[in-house]
Amino acid sequence: MIRCLRRPPTAIVKTPATASTKKHSAKESFLTAYRHMLSARLLEDRLATLYRAGGKIVGGVYLSRGQEAFSAALAVQLKKGRDIYAGLIRDQAGRMAFGEPLLDTTRTYLGSALGPMRGRDGNIHRGRPKEGMPAMISHLGTSISVVAGMLLARRLQGRLGDTVGAASVGDGATSTGAFHEGLNMAAVEKLPMVIAIANNQFAYSTPTSRQFACADLIERARGYGVEGYKVDGTDLGDCLDVFEKAVERARHGHGPQMIVGTLLRLSGHGEHDDASYVPPQMRQSDLGRDCLPAAEKTIRSGKWLSDSEFDSLRIEVQQEIDQAFAQSMQEPAPDPYKETWSSFSTLELADGWQVR
Numbered sequence: 001m002i003r004c005l006r007r008p009p010t011a012i013v014k015t016p017a018t019a020s021t022k023k024h025s026a027k028e029s030f031l032t033a034y035r036h037m038l039s040a041r042l043l044e045d046r047l048a049t050l051y052r053a054g055g056k057i058v059g060g061v062y063l064s065r066g067q068e069a070f071s072a073a074l075a076v077q078l079k080k081g082r083d084i085y086a087g088l089i090r091d092q093a094g095r096m097a098f099g100e101p102l103l104d105t106t107r108t109y110l111g112s113a114l115g116p117m118r119g120r121d122g123n124i125h126r127g128r129p130k131e132g133m134p135a136m137i138s139h140l141g142t143s144i145s146v147v148a149g150m151l152l153a154r155r156l157q158g159r160l161g162d163t164v165g166a167a168s169v170g171d172g173a174t175s176t177g178a179f180h181e182g183l184n185m186a187a188v189e190k191l192p193m194v195i196a197i198a199n200n201q202f203a204y205s206t207p208t209s210r211q212f213a214c215a216d217l218i219e220r221a222r223g224y225g226v227e228g229y230k231v232d233g234t235d236l237g238d239c240l241d242v243f244e245k246a247v248e249r250a251r252h253g254h255g256p257q258m259i260v261g262t263l264l265r266l267s268g269h270g271e272h273d274d275a276s277y278v279p280p281q282m283r284q285s286d287l288g289r290d291c292l293p294a295a296e297k298t299i300r301s302g303k304w305l306s307d308s309e310f311d312s313l314r315i316e317v318q319q320e321i322d323q324a325f326a327q328s329m330q331e332p333a334p335d336p337y338k339e340t341w342s343s344f345s346t347l348e349l350a351d352g353w354q355v356r
């Protein structure tokens with residue numbers, strides 16, 4: 001279900017397309033997003049197994065199970081090499097859809113010195129700032145301010161062009177000061193920004209009823225004077241549709257777009273958390289629908305992939321994942337005697353590269 005809080009004017013700026021090319025590109029986006037969802041799921045399943053086995057992964061493991069559709073749908077609509085994408089802990093699929101190599105994930109989790117964090121981070125704070133992907137910041141809500149700042153900097157330097165900046169956060173992040181300050185500034189400056197809020201009903205074990213008093217998070221959009229849309233975060237087709245329009249509207253001068261995806265986190269906050277606080281009836285409701293088999297059902301009913309093509313895709317994706325893990329496991333950990341001890345965490349920043 002897509003609900004639009006403030007219905008956009010009918011004249012959405014669009015590149016002219018015939019009905020058949022539009023249908024074709026919708027199918028292409030769906031299949032591309034599906035591949036990233038599948039890849040994220042299989043990769044994270046392996047991470048969970050390694051975490052439980054012990055020894056290889058030192059830090060925590062944070063999974064995005066159930067949130068892959070909402071995550072991938074935003075990133076596939078962005079222009080790689082041009083736009084900005086700040087994903088959070090549930091954005092393995094989105095990161096990959098924005099171009100992050102599998103090796104960045106496996107090297108970071110396995111502590112390889114060759115990874116983007118040089119083996120200094122055990123899980124998720126990696127980034128590729130040079131390629132428009134700021135390293136993930138733990139402090140909830142701050143990515144809103146960071147992306148707004150990056151867009152404003154580009155505008156002041158006269159090189160904003162048609163860049164769009166996207167930041168993805170959870171429901172809990174919307175309670176932080178940084179979220180409100182960042183969103184307000186983006187709204188006042190009418191920045192070309194998309195704010196994706198994955199409302200997975202919990203911030204760790206805190207339910208949304210203890211997080212906000214408005215009937216629905218989407219109501220906050222009106223308070224800031226930005227356009228807001230609500231979408232079923234388990235439905236890949238709907239998510240692609242809403243993000244396509246949001247990115248397009250942000251790109252064409254309509255200011256920040258706030259999208260709230262309603263879904264349920266299907267794992268614990270991290271693999272150390274059994275999520276026993278999630279009521280069983282919530283899991284059994286529409287909220288608990290798993291977006292991956294749901295997307296597969298759409299593909300099958302449209303006959304977009306045959307059974308053998310599904311099998312080949314899964315084998316191909318699994319092989320890529322196995323290869324990335326095998327390579328990262330053989331790579332060296334950081335050597336304290338050879339470290340430069342620069343305070344920058346990401347390799348790109350440590351190498352003297354300037355933030356764009």
Ligand SMILES: Cc1ncc(C[n+]2csc(CCOP(=O)(O)OP(=O)(O)O)c2C)c(N)n1
Pocket residue numbers: 089090138139140169170171172173174176198200202203204265269
């Ligand atoms: C400002 C701040 N407060 C607390 C934390 C600790 N913390 C990390 S993740 C998390 C829950 C996040 O919930 P939400 O934003 O809903 O995202 P989700 O984990 O559900 O995807 C908390 C409280 C933090 N990182 N930053």
Ligand SMILES: [Mg+2]
Pocket residue numbers: 170171172198199200201202203204
């Ligand atoms: Mg949450």
